[in-house]
Amino acid sequence: MWKIFDILFPLRTDAAALRSLSSDEFLALAAPQLLTATSPATVALLPFPEPAVRAAIHEAKYHGSVRAFTLLAQTLAEYLLEADDMAHRPIVVPVPLGKKRRKERGFNQIEEVLRQATKECSIEINTALLVRTRETLSQVSLPRYRRKENMRGAFRATHEADPARTYILIDDVITTGATLQSAVDALIEAGAKHIVPLALAH
Numbered sequence: 522m523w524k525i526f527d528i529l530f531p532l533r534t535d536a537a538a539l540r541s542l543s544s545d546e547f548l549a550l551a552a553p554q555l556l557t558a559t560s561p562a563t564v565a566l567l568p569f570p571e572p573a574v575r576a577a578i579h580e581a582k583y584h585g586s587v588r589a590f591t592l593l594a595q596t597l598a599e600y601l602l603e604a605d606d607m608a609h610r611p612i613v614v615p616v617p618l619g620k621k622r623r624k625e626r627g628f629n630q631i632e633e634v635l636r637q638a639t640k641e642c643s644i645e646i647n648t649a650l651l652v653r654t655r656e657t658l659s660q661v662s663l664p665r666y667r668r669k670e671n672m673r674g675a676f677r678a679t680h681e682a683d684p685a686r687t688y689i690l691i692d693d694v695i696t697t698g699a700t701l702q703s704a705v706d707a708l709i710e711a712g713a714k715h716i717v718p719l720a721l722a723h
Contacts, residue, residue, distance in 0.1 A: 535576035539588050542573055547592045550574055551599065556723060558698030559705060561716060565695055565723035566596055574722050578693055581630040590630070593721055594637030600719070601689075602642050609687035609715045612645045616692040616704050617676070619653040631691055634721070644689075651676050651707055672703040678711030687715040695720035 532540070550571055556563045567574045577593055580586035604611050615631035623629055635646055654677050682688065688708055692701050701718045708716055 533580075533584070535580050536584070536586060536588070538573060538576045539580060539586070539592065542592070544592065544595055547573060547577070548596055548599065551596050553600070554723065556695060556698070556720075558695060559702045559718050561705070561718065563695055563698060563701055563718040563720055563723075564600070565720045566600060567722040569694055569722040578722055581634065582693060583626075585626070585628055585630070585633070590633045590637055593634045597634060597638040597691075597721065598641045601638055601644050604644065604687075604689060604717070609685060610645075611687040611689050611717075612647050612650075612683075613639065613689045613691060614647050614650050614704075614708070616690065616700060617648075617651050617653050619655070631693055631721075634693075635691065650678055650680070650682070650688075650711075651704060652679055672699040674703070675700075676704045676707040678707050680711070682708055682711040682713035684712050684714040686713075687717060688713050689717045689719055691719045691721070693721050695723045 550568065550573060551566055552568055554565050556565050569575055569578065577586075577589045580589035581593055601613070613635055615629060615635055618626070618629045629648075632646075632648055639646055653675055655675060690701065690704055690708065692704075695701055701720065705716055705718055
């Protein structure tokens with residue numbers, strides 16, 4: 522059956538790679554690392570140079586792939602299940618997209634991954650705490666030295682953060698750490714005292 526559909530509607534290369542990959546095979550790629558590109562340091566779960574990881578990130582980000590959301594969510598859930606026992610009752614906060622980019626895509630891939638991941642644990646999600654203050658240039662299109670400048674002051678909190686809670690701040694990929702650091706700074710300005718930056722891949 523799949524072969525007939527594949528002839529009529531050829532799959533993207535990344536989509537085909539994910540379809541042939543089992544959940545266990547994808548989970549086995551997880552290799553959490555602590556990266557000092559941000560302060561506090563960022564937890565990064567998956568190696569972006571790995572073809573399957575890169576395929577999942579691209580399919581989630583640019584095509585809204587349910588399969589990609591599922592694989593990334595399962596990996597994130599493994600981490601969040603441990604974080605559920607963390608002190609200061611954690612709240613998960615996705616890095617927000619700008620209004621223009623969200624309208625173009627129709628979704629925020631991090632929010633979609635989070636919704637699936639938190640079905641397996643009781644951690645609270647807050648998608649409204651952070652907003653973008655302005656549209657920024659795509660970080661991918663910029664040289665490393667301009668990324669920090671591009672993201673400076675790009676986020677603000679919509680209300681005060683609870684200093685007694687832990688905020689797990691999540692983005693899809695970390696390179697220079699400029700995006701996550703800008704979001705961390707906004708949370709700190711809002712009063713957050715316990716922040717764990719987390720990237721699905723690096």
